[in-house]
Amino acid sequence: MQIVGITTQQEVFIGSKTRNFRINEFLIIEDPYQNDLMGEVVEAKAFNRYIPLNIAGDFVDSSVLESLKTLGYNIDEETIYIAKVRLLNEALYPVQTGADVRLPEFHEVKDLMIKTKKEDGLVLGVIKNTDDMAIDMDEEYKNLLYTFEEKGLCPQREIPYILDVKSMHHYPHIGVFGGSGSGKSFGLRVVLEELMKQNIPTIVLDPHFEMDFSERAGYLEDNTIDFKDKFKCLQVGFHVGVKFEDLSSQDLKNLLDAASHLTDSMNNVVDVLFKRKDSFSSFYNKLQMLTEAQEEGSIDRIDNRINYADHQEEKKAWEKRKELYLSYDKTCPYNSVKGIIWRLKRLDNEGIFSKDVREIEDGLQRGKLMVIQGNTRILQVFSTYLLNSLYHKRRDYKDALYKKIHSEYFPPFIVVTDEAHNFAPKGYDSPSKSILKEISQEGRKYGAFLILATQRPTLLDETITAQLNTKFIFRTVRASDIQTIKEETDLTVEETRRLPYLRTGDVFISSASMGRTIFARIRAAISSSPHTENPFDELKNKGKEDDEKFLNVIKSKLPINDTELLDIIMEIEKETGITFTLDSLEDRLKQMVEKEYIKKEETIFGYRYKIIS
Structure with missing residues (x-):
């Protein structure tokens, strides 16, 4: 392998007769004047006599071809392998043409590839095309994981990619981008598994009910790792909610605004009445009594209600309504009060006020991963309160330390969410967006971090996107999303061209702490998602299960003549409680014939269904 063509201080071409090049592999250039220079292959091509060289375009120019001839390559007869290599660090001078090139050894790339010990970091996968360097790799980095390849589960053959989680203190927040089927959710699962291994307090907002880690993946034989005691799934409205008595006026407005947008007048109603x-109950009754008084329309009519009350309790109730009317009618318009009542009732019906967040706080204190489940709208409502509460607990603790006053300890934590563009959308405000934006901009100082996953990075708030110092970029097809990724990462033009064609599980990792982009493959997950079954397999299995149940019901009654079907229907209903009509039973029997569970034969008395002998 040798340098060919005209070189620069940043890029060179390498030619070889014997070795084909792989994109993203590392090579060392033995420049006689500048010592060893390390570079990464960004493009690779092969030429042979069957392909005219004039179709090379701008990848290989005439200077490269002339260099190859000068160095002894027979470009008209031999297959020639050529790579475009970008230096990791700019050279002082253009690289010497004709310089030899070799593969690096592990000790030469260790500091570049591995930034932390496996015990202190997140072992997320392997760095692609590093198998040559991994041969003499330290034993502690071998046999850490498995990956999925075309032939199935494979043991580790390449250098592991270990994310230095401690570096988030300086380079906070992670983005996980990728289209449907790209491996994004699978990659997020692997990240969460590693956080559980490290006992890092984590909150997961799970709108898809898939972040359950109780089931082990069936393809792994190692049973030593079990996450059952390291996470807990909690559903909003069933297991967790908001304790109304703990709410501030702003908390309540955030919750009501998440239920449906609040007008300025409605905001004022909360400020005045809460x-x-x-x-x-006390707040709801206050609102209800005020509207009832406003519906009367005047003090005279309210006084009539008081004077002609049937009993003492009714009289006292209308006196209270009169007091509220006199105090708040002018500052709290009727329609605005009714709007608050409607929103409040909606939240109550969804169970938001039925529980509290104590279980979440306790789990974080013990270093657990707390999975909060619910539909997207409910999670938007609940996370607005939850994240505000937890972030300010952590912030108050850190501020108290600085002021040297006593405060109850609250641990640093990570907030993780899928479909992040629904929680922090670009172009319009949502209640959860403000707290996520605050954490993205200031959370690093207080030990609060974000991991945001989305299929549509273009729809994610730009301020938040800009704060994501590490980005995992899986297969992405939409041009607008690729353009956003170009603007927000250091991916090269060649790498962004490859984004629509990446295999599931392959990922570009653009990390400020690494100082460059790594091409990696996510490891096989230890746990399995509850949604792994193919829906068409599910359909087929359910059909087979139903057929077997029906066969068990009618097996003892076979053979069945078509003249006996009404009697059979009555027998089945009496024995099992299952009801059929004449048409539905006939259709079911015909299906069983088509699937060859039973057979249908013609007799002199009509048709008869019987077991296949």
Whole structure:
């Protein structure tokens, strides 16, 4: 392998007769004047006598071809392998043409590839095309993981990619981007598994009900790792919610605004009527009584209600309504109060106020991964309160340390969400967006970090996207998303061209802490998603199960003549409680014939269904 063509201080061409090049592999150039220079292959091609060289375009120019001839290559007869290589660090001078090139050894790339010990980092996968260097790799980095390849599960053959989680203190927040089927959710699962191994307190907002780690993947034989005690799934409205008495006026407005947008007048109603430590019932009744008084329309009509009350309790109730009317009618318009009542009732019906967040806080204190499940809208509502509460607990603790005053300890934590563009959309405000933006900009100082996954990075708030110092980029097809990735990462033009064609599980990792982009493959997950079954397999299995149940019901009644079907229907309903009509039973029997469970034969008395002998 030798340098050919005209060189620069950043890029060179390498030619070889014997070795084909792989994109993203590393090579060392033995420049006689500048010592060893390391570079990465960004493009690779092969030429032979069957392909005219004039179709090479701008990848290989005439200077490269002339260099090859000068160095003894017979470009008209031999297959020639040529690579375009970009130096990792700019050289002082253009690289010497004709310089030899070799493969690096592990000790030469160790500091470049591995930034932390396996015990201190997240072992997420392997760095692609490093198998040659991995041969003499330190034993501690071998046999750490498995990957999925075309032939199935494969043991590790390349250098592991270990994310230095401690570097998030300086380079905070992670983005996970990729289209449907790219491996994005699978990669997110692997990241969460590694966080659980490290006992890092983590909150996961799970709108798809898939981040359950209780089931082990069937393809792994190693049973030593079990996540059952390291995570907990909690559903909003069933296991967790908001304790109304703990809400501030701003918390309540955030929740109501998440239910449906609040007008300025509605915001004012909450500011005027809500008092600290109000219970749900006391606040709701206050609103209800005020609207009932406003519906009367005047003090005279309210006084009539008081004077002609049937009993003392009714009289007292209308006196309270009169008091509220006199105090708040002018500052709290009727329609605005009704709007608050409607939103409040909607949240209550969804169970938001039925529980509290104590279990989440306790789990974080013990270093667990807490998975919060619910549909996207419910999670938007709940996360607005939850993240505000947890972030300010952590912030208050750090501020108290600085002021040297006592405060209850609250640990650093990571917030993880899929479909992040729904929680922090670009172009319009949402309640959860403000707290996510605050954490993205200031969370690093207080030990609060984000891992945001989305299929549509273009739709994610730009301020937040700009704060994601590490980005995992899986297969992406949409031009607008690729353009966003170009603007937000250091991916080269060649790498962005490859984005639509990446295999599932292959990923570009653009990391500020690494200082460059790594091409990697995510390891096989230890746990399995509850949604792994193919829906068409599910359909087929369910059909087979139903057929077997029906066969068990009618087996003892075969053979069945078509004149006996009404009697058979009555027998089945009496024995099992299953009801059929004449048409539905006939259709079911015909299906069983088509699937060759039973057979149908013609007799002198009509058709008869019987077991296949």
